[in-house]
Amino acid sequence: MRLQAAAVKLGYGDRTIVDGLDLGIEAGTVTTIIGPNGCGKSTLLRALGRLLKPQGGEVLLDGKRIDRIPTREVAKVLGVLPQAPTAPEGLTVADLVARGRHPHQTWYRQWSTDDESAVAEALTMTGLADLAERPLDELSGGQRQRAWISMALAQGTDLLLLDEPTTFLDLAHQVEVLELVRRLHHASGRTIVMVLHDLNLAARYADRLVAMRGGRVIAAGEPHEVLTEELLREVFELDAKVIPDPVAGTPLVVPIGTHRQSS
Amino acid sequence: MSATAVAPRLHGIRHRRITVLAVLAAAVLAGVVLSITIGSRSVAPLDAWHALTAPGDTESDIIIRSLRVPRTALGVLSGLALGVAGALMQGHTRNPLADPGLLGVTQGAAFAMVASIMWLGASSLLAYIWFGLAGALVASVGVFALGMVGGRGGPTPVTLALAGTAVSAFLYALTSALVLLDEQAMDVFRFWQAGSIAARGPDVVWQVLPFIAAGLVLAMINAPGLNALSLGEDVARSLGQHIALTRTVGVAAVTLLSGAAVAACGALAFVGLIVPHLARALSGTDHRWLIPYSGLLGAALVLLADVVGRVVAPPGELEVGVVLALIGAPFFVALVRRRKPVRL
Numbered sequence: 381m382r383l384q385a386a387a388v389k390l391g392y393g394d395r396t397i398v399d400g401l402d403l404g405i406e407a408g409t410v411t412t413i414i415g416p417n418g419c420g421k422s423t424l425l426r427a428l429g430r431l432l433k434p435q436g437g438e439v440l441l442d443g444k445r446i447d448r449i450p451t452r453e454v455a456k457v458l459g460v461l462p463q464a465p466t467a468p469e470g471l472t473v474a475d476l477v478a479r480g481r482h483p484h485q486t487w488y489r490q491w492s493t494d495d496e497s498a499v500a501e502a503l504t505m506t507g508l509a510d511l512a513e514r515p516l517d518e519l520s521g522g523q524r525q526r527a528w529i530s531m532a533l534a535q536g537t538d539l540l541l542l543d544e545p546t547t548f549l550d551l552a553h554q555v556e557v558l559e560l561v562r563r564l565h566h567a568s569g570r571t572i573v574m575v576l577h578d579l580n581l582a583a584r585y586a587d588r589l590v591a592m593r594g595g596r597v598i599a600a601g602e603p604h605e606v607l608t609e610e611l612l613r614e615v616f617e618l619d620a621k622v623i624p625d626p627v628a629g630t631p632l633v634v635p636i637g638t639h640r641q642s643s
Numbered sequence: 644m645s646a647t648a649v650a651p652r653l654h655g656i657r658h659r660r661i662t663v664l665a666v667l668a669a670a671v672l673a674g675v676v677l678s679i680t681i682g683s684r685s686v687a688p689l690d691a692w693h694a695l696t697a698p699g700d701t702e703s704d705i706i707i708r709s710l711r712v713p714r715t716a717l718g719v720l721s722g723l724a725l726g727v728a729g730a731l732m733q734g735h736t737r738n739p740l741a742d743p744g745l746l747g748v749t750q751g752a753a754f755a756m757v758a759s760i761m762w763l764g765a766s767s768l769l770a771y772i773w774f775g776l777a778g779a780l781v782a783s784v785g786v787f788a789l790g791m792v793g794g795r796g797g798p799t800p801v802t803l804a805l806a807g808t809a810v811s812a813f814l815y816a817l818t819s820a821l822v823l824l825d826e827q828a829m830d831v832f833r834f835w836q837a838g839s840i841a842a843r844g845p846d847v848v849w850q851v852l853p854f855i856a857a858g859l860v861l862a863m864i865n866a867p868g869l870n871a872l873s874l875g876e877d878v879a880r881s882l883g884q885h886i887a888l889t890r891t892v893g894v895a896a897v898t899l900l901s902g903a904a905v906a907a908c909g910a911l912a913f914v915g916l917i918v919p920h921l922a923r924a925l926s927g928t929d930h931r932w933l934i935p936y937s938g939l940l941g942a943a944l945v946l947l948a949d950v951v952g953r954v955v956a957p958p959g960e961l962e963v964g965v966v967l968a969l970i971g972a973p974f975f976v977a978l979v980r981r982r983k984p985v986r987l
Contacts, residue, residue: 431877455883462877468737468928471873474656475929482871483883491657513656535882 382407382442382539382571383428383458389436390423390595397423398595400437410565410572412586414579416616420595421575422463422543428573429460429541441539455483459537461528463544463575467516473527474512477502480534502533505567506560522553526560533564540564542574546581554578558585583607583630591615607631660932663925667939671719674946678715679707682953683960709844716848717840718949718963719942721908724855724900726941727862729915730922730934731900734869735893736800742916743901745807746894750814751782752906756835757821760828768843771831772850772906779902786810787894798890838909838964840949851903858899859938865892866930873928911964913971914941920978 383405390398398420405411405428413421426432427439430446439446446454459480467476480502481495503509506526516524525545532540542561546554562585564570576582582589583603590600593615599606608631612618618635625632679695680686686694686703694704695712728743736745744750755778759765765774789806790798798806822829868889871879876886901915922936945963948970952961 426877429881431880450883451880451885452883455881458881460877460881462875462881465875465878468873470923471928475927476874478929479870479874479882482867485867496654 381405381440383573384440384443385424385428385437386440387437388424388427388434388439390420390427390432390434396435396595398427401595401597403590403597403600405571405573406588407571408565408569409587410561410574410585411588411590412582413573413575413590413592414577414582414615415592419592419615421592424592425460425541425543425573425575426462429458430454431460431462452483455535455537457537458539458541459532459535460541461532461543461545464547465528469515469517471516472513473508473516473519473530474499474503476516476527477508477512477530477534480531480536483535498534498536502530505533505564506530520553521549522556525549525553525557529557529560537570538568539571540573542572544575544577546576546578554581561585579607579612579633580625580630583632584625584628603630607633660926664932664935664939667925667936667943670943671939671946674943674950675715675719677950678718678946679711681950682706682711683958710842713843713845713848714840714949715946716845717843717851717907718946720848720851720855721840721904721911722914722942722945723938724858724904724941725911725914725945726918726922726937726939727859727934728897728900728904729917729941730919730930730937731862731865731869731893731897732915733919734873734930734933735890735897736804737873738800738804739920740916741804742913743897743905744811744910744915745804746897746901747782747786747807747810747814748779748898748901749905749910750811750818751785752776752779752902753832753836753910754778754814754818754821755781756906757818757825757828757832760831761821761825769846769850771835772847775835775906776851776854776902779906780898782810782814783894783898783902787891798894803894835909836964837962838911838967839962840908840945841960841962843907847907851907854899854903858896858903861892861896861899862934863931865889865896866934869893869930870928873930909964911945911967913967913975914945917971917975917978918944 381404385401385403387400387402388398389396389400413424415421423432427434433447441449441454441458477499481498484495503512506529508527508530511519511523516527519527545557549557558581561572565572586603588601589603589606591598591606591611598615599611607622609620609622612620612633620636621634622631623634676688679691680688684706686707690703691707694707698704698708725743732741732743732745733739752775755774756771759774765771786806787798790803822832868884871882871884872889879886918941919937922933922940926932926936948966949963952963952966955961
């Protein structure tokens with residue numbers, strides 16, 4: 381187990397969102413957490429990435445309590461990209477990606493050839509090399525998201541947590557970002573945990589799905605085991621048909637709802 | 644494009660930044676030369692060099708060594724301090740209109756000076772400055788503590804700004820009331836408030852030097868953390884940065900720098916506000932470059948303004964604080980109109 385939540389209790393102030401949750405993330409897998417709004421999936425991801433301190437239970441990174449490991453050491457193996465991060469105006473792509481090197485730098489040695497090659501590689505891998513000197517706010521939504529992922533790549537961690545990396549993106553850009561995530565996984569066997577809203581894309585791009593509702597894990601396993609018509613009713617209160625995706629063969633969710641009758 | 648093709652481009656960015664740094668350092672050096680040679684009595688650069696390296700008893704030698712050199716040194720120090728403090732302050736508050744005074748240092752120094760004159764009988768410049776420095780430090784620690792109340796994990800930019808404004812307003816009211824009661828305090832206060840680097844003498848330079856040096860070191864240590872923080876607290880934390888520690892080091896640096904500068908030279912309006920904007924246009928948003936650029940630009944600006952103040956109204960002089968406000972205000976308006984102040 382790379383990353384593990386053991387009986388974690390999570391919340392903000394008096395409000396408890398997750399109580400007594402267990403979850404293990406295996407090395408070299410792409411895990412996607414799904415669930416309705418407010419089910420605690422982002423909260424769980426923040427706790428896994430030590431951005432939120434559990435009120436009870438513990439989070440283990442490679443078997444050790446994550447809050448006992450110096451945060452800078454954690455940052456060398458675990459990267460977290462929060463939901464919709466903001467950057468100062470005028471920040472260039474190259475500067476943003478360079479900031480991913482932060483945990484590897486000390487105040488007396490602020491730039492090395494390692495840093496430079498990591499940044500160059502991250503820019504290349506995300507296809508942003510030609511945009512390196514452009515300010516972030518001049519890019520399209522998809523390019524901007526790729527730039528943030530590129531920063532997380534430059535951090536050089538083999539564990540990556542992404543909180544809704546496709547928010548605010550149109551379908552083409554969502555696919556573009558998820559293809560990139562998939563490539564990262566294939567190229568170097570990175571362990572990736574994502575929160576996603578789109579169930580069909582989640583099924584397409586994840587090895588494992590974790591379905592949450594009301595702060596609890598309802599089901600976890602391979603997409604075809606998790607994404608069933610019963611589960612959709614239980615977790616999302618959604619009546620839907622699940623058919624094989626004609627392209628990838630993964631489960632495809634077709635909501636029933638009301639619809640125009642075809643004559 | 645392959646990774647090997649990107650690297651030279653990254654190199655290029657870095658070389659450009661080093662070149663700009665060298666140009667700014669040269670500008671400060673030019674300012675130093677002007678400040679030592681130009682004044683109500685101008686001295687040729689060669690004679691000035693002679694006065695510094697092999698001092699004699701001629702009148703110009705004495706003017707240079709006892710007046711111009713300390714004045715120039717104080718200009719460099721206060722400019723460095725206020726420029727750097729302004730860059731830190733704007734970075735930490737993510738507010739383009741923040742200046743070092745936001746931490747309450749200016750009003751803290753003013754109140755302590757006035758109070759020391761009235762109640763403790765302070766009567767020498769050196770004593771005023773010690774009290775001013777102490778007042779600046781106490782005020783900013785107070786603001787920091789007040790900003791922490793109710794916040795989790797250190798003060799936030801908003802609570803700091805609110806606390807700073809409240810404490811400043813309170814101290815300003817007290818100072819205004821006190822100076823009405825005491826004529827001597829009123830004179831010192833008025834002179835100090837205008838902002839000047841003249842007639843301070845070498846002992847004042849030595850007095851503030853350690854504080855400013857310590858502040859500059861803390862500022863450079865703070866730069867990478869500030870870069871991480873500018874991406875938001877979550878990203879900063881995921882990059883392995885301690886948020887509360889970074890804020891505390893930043894506030895300590897601003898306090899030392901602006902406290903020392905303000906106590907010694909008075910309220911040098913606009914330096915801490917304008918200079919970071921100029922520097923940012925050259926450096927972009929990387930604080931590892933923005934901070935040294937701001938320091939050097941601040942020093943060059945204060946020296947230049949001081950020299951201008953010496954020549955515009957012969958035989959008298961305009962105080963550097965007045966010149967800075969006169970050239971600073973329209974300049975700032977132009978800056979704001981030309982390109983909207985950036986979101987930080």
